[in-house]
Structure formats: C-alpha cells, structure tokens
Amino acid sequence: NAGVMQNPRHLVRRRGQEARLRCSPMKGHSHVYWYRQLPEEGLKFMVYLQKENIIDESGMPKERFSAEFPKEGPSILRIQQVVRGDSAAYFCASSYYGQEAFFGQGTRLTVV
Amino acid sequence: AQRVTQPEKLLSVFKGAPVELKCNYSYSGSPELFWYVQYSRQRLQLLLRHISRESIKGFTADLNKGETSFHLKKPFAQEEDSAMYYCALGGETSGSRLTFGEGTQLTVNP
Numbered sequence: 001n002a003g004v005m006q007n008p009r010h011l012v013r014r015r016g017q018e019a020r021l022r023c024s025p026m027k028g029h030s031h032v033y034w035y036r037q038l039p040e041e042g043l044k045f046m047v048y049l050q051k052e053n054i055i056d057e058s059g060m061p062k063e064r065f066s067a068e069f070p071k072e073g074p075s076i077l078r079i080q081q082v083v084r085g086d087s088a089a090y091f092c093a094s095s096y097y098g099q100e101a102f103f104g105q106g107t108r109l110t111v112v
Numbered sequence: 113a114q115r116v117t118q119p120e121k122l123l124s125v126f127k128g129a130p131v132e133l134k135c136n137y138s139y140s141g142s143p144e145l146f147w148y149v150q151y152s153r154q155r156l157q158l159l160l161r162h163i164s165r166e167s168i169k170g171f172t173a174d175l176n177k178g179e180t181s182f183h184l185k186k187p188f189a190q191e192e193d194s195a196m197y198y199c200a201l202g203g204e205t206s207g208s209r210l211t212f213g214e215g216t217q218l219t220v221n222p
Contacts, residue, residue, distance in 0.1 A: 042214035
C-alpha cells in the first residue's frame, strides 16, 4: 500500500490558468479530505468527499474552486483562473470511515 | 465554531530537557483531539490521539476539558524530535474533518 499519493508535487501556473491537483487515496479508503496551507499558516479544511458525493464543502471558496471524487480514479481539486493568492500547499488525506486520516505529501502550487 | 490555538510558533530546547507544546481548543460538542507531526521533507503523520491514551515516541498528551487544553509533553527531548507539530480537533466522529492549529516548530539542540 503506497499510501496517499498526490500529484504533481509541484505545480506552476500563470495567473488565469487552471490548476488540477490529484489525490489517490489509500487502498480501501473511501473518504477524502482536502486542506490548504497558506504560507506561515496552519492547514485549513476545504472539502470532504466520499465516492461520487461531496459531504462537506464548507471550507471551499465560493468561486473558482471545485472538487470531485469519482467512482473510478483519483479525487481532483480544480482551481480555475488561478490568482497569486491561490499559491499554497494543498494536502489530501484519506480514511476508512471513522478511522485515522492519512495524509499525502502535498502539492505545492505557485502562481506566477 | 471550532478553533485550535497553538501559541508558540517556534520552540527550542536542549537535548534531554523536558518539552511541552501547548494546544488550546474551543468546541461546543465532545472533542476529539489529535497531535500530528511533520518531519523535514516527510508527510504529515498522526502522532497520537486523546482517546487512545497512548505514549508514542515518549510523547503524551492529556485532554483537560476544564482548561480546554491538550498539551503535548515529553520528559526528555531528543534531537530526532525536531519537527513541526500540529494540534488538531475533530468532531464526534473520528476521522471526520479536522481543524488544525497553526503548528509549532520544535528544535532540539544537541
């Protein structure tokens, strides 16, 4: 079991482009969480998904951000029309229901 | 609203000295508290959770509901303990969304 896999590890986008961040949960895990860490800040919850369902998106910005966790394939965090303020580390975690959440190594997004 | 406060961004101690990383929380329900650790260039990993009452790598943490605290302690720090430590608060169901503190960077000097 390779653990939670996030790719890419580093992503550079120009302002106005789209960023797609991928997260493959641990085998057998059906719950995925996305967190964002801005420079000099702690991790902030963004969204909680189960397969094909968004359970809690209370931490997601209202515009430009979306997330999905399809029946097949990784979870995707999508940021449209990126701005400099989107530069951050984005972490994904997965869990089996009610159990410990395991984290990926994160994707560091830089908007230039 | 859930909130976690780690008042120290940086903490530096000498090897063999006791260390305490502070964590205070606010939560109206029954809290689940966790400590996560991130060693240099590694992913965030769970260190311990209050419900298990374990001691991991010599660290312990006691939930004090009266003081709404969950401080992390170790009697004798080691150089390999140098890392970033995050206190996190979950809801009634463990594994659900977590609210993280801003982290404390612990440096253990030789």
